[in-house]
Amino acid sequence: MRYALCMPSMRETPRQVELGALLRALRKRSGLDQKTVSTDLGRNQTHISRWENGRLLIEQPELERFLALCEATSEETAAALRLHRDAADPNWLQLSGGNKDLALVSEYERAAGAVTSIQPALIPGPLQIAAYARDMMLAGGETEDQVKAATARRMARRDSILNGSTPYEALIGELAIRYPACSREVAVDQLRDLCQVAERPHITIRVVPFRFGYDPSREGGFVLIRSEGRSVVHLEELSTATTLSRAKEVERYVTAANRIRDIAIGAVASTKLIAQIADELERS
Secondary structure, three states, X not given: OOOOOOOOOOOOOHHHHHHHHHHHHHHHHOOOOHHHHHHHHOOOXXXXXXXXXXXXXXXXXXXXXXXXXXXXXXXXXXXXHHHHHOOOOOEEXXXXXXXXXXXXXXXXXXXXXXXXEEEOOOOOHHHOOHHHHHHHHHHOOOOHHHHHHHHHHHHHHHHHHHOOOOOEEEEEEHHHHHOOOOOHHHHHHHHHHHHHHOOOOOEEEEEEOOOOOOOHHHHOOEEEEEEOOEEEEEEEOOOEEEEEOOHHHHHHHHHHHXXXXXXXXXXXXXXXXXXXXHHHHHHO
């Protein structure tokens, strides 16, 4: 299946979506419902909902009242004001360190109409089992405490994707299947899990085979998140995470995804290949 570009609204930038998620989290922590907040701020409940889902940017005076109502800390207030100040920027480069912050991409996935994850060398995050994520992060130099916290976040994201109904397509490089970023024992469990996950009606897993010649997956992985009114691309590297929402930039990744999809083997054949490799690893 090929996809056309869904033009994003310029108002719904990554920082705006992140600000909305922060406001929602603060409101829930304070035990307030949207109706109470709307009454206190003199706005209807639709405004509160649109602020929190990133569809509408809150005005600064109302933001300050919202934060005070929710008893935000000085650090939370400063973070919210920074997000509001920079909300017009359609792209967001975030320094993430070894422990990547999944809050923004998870927020986009929560409201997505469809997600395509292209990963040439790794199992996509929402399809990783806990042991795979743990092996990978420990090998990357994370501490036990960091790994424990990060694994919990990854598993929450996995549960959200697998137990939801949003179509999720994973185009995984053959390298990631034949030589997973984990121990051999964990690799068998990870590959078996992929075969089980592929049975879910909203999950599509296809393998991008080793081959001569260029295709866009050689440039690295990305996640294309599509929904009505806003499509974004999420990129992760060793120490940074970047979210793109500018239409021309997103369009390039839509084209790349379609090219990679054209060379990936079919879903049924992919599951058979993954099971075959799991058998080979188990016997060796």
